[in-house]
Amino acid sequence: MTSPSAEPLAAPQPAGAPGAAAAAAAPMLRFSGVVAGYGGGDVLHGVSFDVPEASLTCVVGPNGAGKSTLLATVSGIVRPRLGDVVFRGESMKSLSPRERLQRGIVLVPQNHSLFREMTVRENVMMGAFLLRDRALAHRRYEEVVELFPIVAERAKDKAGALSGGQQRLVEFARCLMLDPALVVLDEPSMGLDPRTLRVVFATMRKMHGQGRTILLVEQNARAGLRRSTHGIVLENGRVRFGGTGREVLEHPEIGALFLGGAA
């Protein structure tokens, strides 16, 4: 039996993913020795890995591993105490959450974040609050509606009247209003039935197919990794393993320890 505190099984590699033409390019996002946490202490103990341009990178790991905290260092809610998060070669140390949005980094949080008493349309339009150009915001809305028919169908309904899966899709729609380069998703499948989960994942893949880079956190590890180009296993605030989605899925020890048995 291997001790869970053993050395990482393998160094996370900026792997040349099959078919990822951009793999050789500089990463879109780089975590470099990130140490971060809350008042009481550190949650992340030196996290380093790359999110390649145009990848769909999935972070998995047990509850409390620090996955949401990791994403908070991307949106700027949590600041690394040591190390750095670098976006397209630029250190984000001094960037506010708003400046990160302006650079095209948008997070869809783990807990539902719509304004329940506002309509679906109003919620989606809120995604464009940083855009000064209202005509552009309206054009974007029309584009987003094409990808998300639910937004058109339920435009005038209060967001709180929608099912959990429908709300998730509206949150995706809202995040696209800024035409983000990097979409960060924290457990989008949480609480969804299998059929709705497939719709949410299919929509995520469409966003990826539009050329966006996606950083995904999934409790539903196998389902997330199967749809991802790259995978990272986080445990106790440390990277245990990194590789292509398939390498993570097919790794026997990772499968046994983190994915509920071998593939």
Ligand SMILES: Nc1ncnc2c1ncn2[C@@H]1O[C@H](COP(=O)(O)OP(=O)(O)O)[C@@H](O)[C@H]1O
């Ligand atoms: N706002 C917070 N204040 C203090 N501690 C927190 C806060 N959010 C999370 N934590 C703690 O940080 C650790 C990692 O949490 P989190 O990043 O949410 O893990 P995961 O998303 O992998 O389940 C947990 O021990 C959790 O209790």
Ligand SMILES: [Mg+2]
């Ligand atoms: Mg979490």
